Amino acid sequence: METKKNIVVIGAGYGGLTAALRLARLFRKHHEYQIHLVDRNPYHTLKTQLHEAAIRKTVVTIPIDRIIQRRNIIFHLGEVTRIDAAKQSIFMGSESLPFYYLVIALGSQVNFYNIPGLRENSFPLQTAEDALLIYDHITRLCARAASAPIEKQRREMLRFIIGGGGLSGIEFASELADHAAQCICNYHVNPQEVEIIIIEAGSHILSKMDESFAARIQKKILEKNIKIVPGTKIVGRTPDTVTLSSGKVLRTNTVIWTGGIRIQELARQSGMKIGQLGRIMVDEFLRVEGYPFIYAIGDNALAMNPHTNEPVPAAAQFALQQGRLVANNVYADIFGGERKPYHPKLLGEVVGLGRHLAVGWLALPFLKKITFVGFLGSLLKTAIQEKHIFLLRRESGKWITY
Ligand SMILES: Cc1cc2nc3c(=O)[nH]c(=O)nc-3n(C[C@H](O)[C@H](O)[C@H](O)COP(=O)(O)OP(=O)(O)OC[C@H]3O[C@@H](n4cnc5c(N)ncnc54)[C@H](O)[C@@H]3O)c2cc1C
Structure with missing residues (x-):
């Protein structure tokens, strides 16, 4: 029996899914190649909409089977636990899958920076499950606050701290402000008792965006009665308090942590070169340095912008572009076409x-x-x-x- 050559994509997020679908299209007439897609979830998560799911319980997942039906893609549901780059195999526990080419698109995960008590007592917003937990917590808290007899208690319940004034923190805070306004009205709670506070370590919010653009957004945020505390870090968290680097201690039942991301240990363990935040070092074609049969894309790849010499930010639009490019590059590698370098387009x-x-x-x-x-x-x-x-x-x- 003919053994097919496996082109394996790990991670069915923005980058991985795009790469797998394009590969399936490019290789549809080359039956000696088989495209495999691996993810720990049987669905694709619309991560850029998680803040809406956390507040409004909107649907932000699409089942993988609906996306890949009748394509030349075999889907594997499982947790990738090891990549053996030298022997060209990935592992899901004891199960292994050999690859001819590999695309690593495992995204990023929350970084708690070892801040005492933060992991145990705050809510990250990285997955659909995280969003559901937040939704449930906030819904219950607002309802409990409505009937709490003591003002101090109500204020603690209705003080929401958001750690991190990046894109996801700002979008979440804004959704929450709208929701709180509605909730207050429905439950007859005094609006003065609700407080939404963004704690930002940098000198201003949205530090990765153009300053005048960020200033414009800050104005809108303040109009929504959201407080911003810049130049301050969260340095400790207990179930009901938050300690700030200024020494101030705030009492609250809710901390949503959007203050940082990091990459999984998988790449580091497999001996690939790792850069900032644990991102995998790639060349201009998005190939992992030292491994011509492995590409890395999206949040987990440290792609450089050749025009600015700066790392390409972790953002969905870049993951999508990279997914399309690596599919074309794998095809070019195999059939002797011209491999294209990556030029990010904002x-x-x-x-x-x-x-x-x-x-x-x-x-x-x-x-x-x-x-x-x-x-x-x-x-x-x-x-x-x-x-x-x-x-x-x-x-x-x-x-x-x-
Ligand atoms: C709340 C929020 C709002 C955002 N808003 C925006 C926005 O407005 N615009 C924007 O451009 N970007 C936004 N981003 C960032 C954007 O979502 C990411 O940059 C993007 O998802 C990265 O795509 P990716 O393909 O690298 O990874 P992901 O989309 O995260 O996909 C990674 C996939 O890998 C799977 N996976 C991970 N580890 C394993 C494993 N060990 N085994 C098996 N499967 C695994 C995951 O289940 C997931 O499906 C936002 C992020 C968040 C959290």
Whole structure:
């Protein structure tokens, strides 16, 4: 029996799923190759919408079988526990899968930076399960606060601390502010008793974005009565307090931690070269240094922007671009085509500030930009999210529903 050559993609997030679908399309007539996709979950998570799920319980997962149906893709549900780069195999516990080519797209996970008590007593927002836990916690807390007889108790219940003023922290805080306003009204709670506080270690929020753009967003955030504490770190957490680097101690039942990401230990353990935050070092074609048959993309790859010499940020739009590029590069490697280097394209940035408000910009031809504020911005945000579903549809040739 003919043994097929396996092209294995690990991680069915933005980067991995895009790579697997494009590979399946490119290799559809080459039956000697088999595409494999591995993920610990049987669904693709729309991670950029997790803050909505955490507050409004919206659906942010799409079953993998709907996306890959009738494609040349074998899906493996499992936790990748080891990559043997030298022997070209990945392991899911005792089960192994040999590869001819490998694409590593395992994304990132929360980084608690060993802050005492933070892991045990805060909520990360990285997975669909995290979002559900937050939804449940906040729903119960608001309901309990409504009937708590003592004001001090109510204030503690309704003081929400968000650790980290990056994109996910800001989008979550804004959704929460809208929700709290609604909840207060429904439960007849005094609005003065609700406090949403963003603790940001840097000098201002959204430090990775353009400063004037970030300032614009900050203005909108303050209008929503969200407090921002810049230049301050969370240094300790107990079940009911948060200690700040300023020495201040706040009493609260809720800390949502969006303050940092890191990469899994898998790559480091397999001997690949690791850079900042544990990201895998890749060359200009996104190949793992020293391993020509292994590519790494998305959050877990340290791709460099050749124009700025800066690392490409961990963002869905870059993971998608990289997924498409590596599929083409694997195909080129195998069939003697021209491998293409990665040039990141920042197509725009949109920050959702609640259900009907967003601030953003989109790149236009000739280095021009168009900015959107308010409801128009939120329509743009929805359009970008829908575009991802549309592109999955196009790659898979199927109508995908959540
Ligand atoms: C709340 C939030 C909001 C965000 N908003 C935006 C935004 O507006 N715009 C933007 O560009 N970016 C945003 N991001 C960042 C964006 O989501 C990530 O950059 C993007 O998901 C990275 O894609 P990826 O393919 O590298 O990894 P992911 O999409 O994280 O996919 C990784 C996949 O690997 C799987 N996996 C991980 N480890 C294993 C293992 N050991 N075994 C098996 N499977 C495994 C996971 O289950 C997952 O399916 C946001 C992130 C968060 C958390």
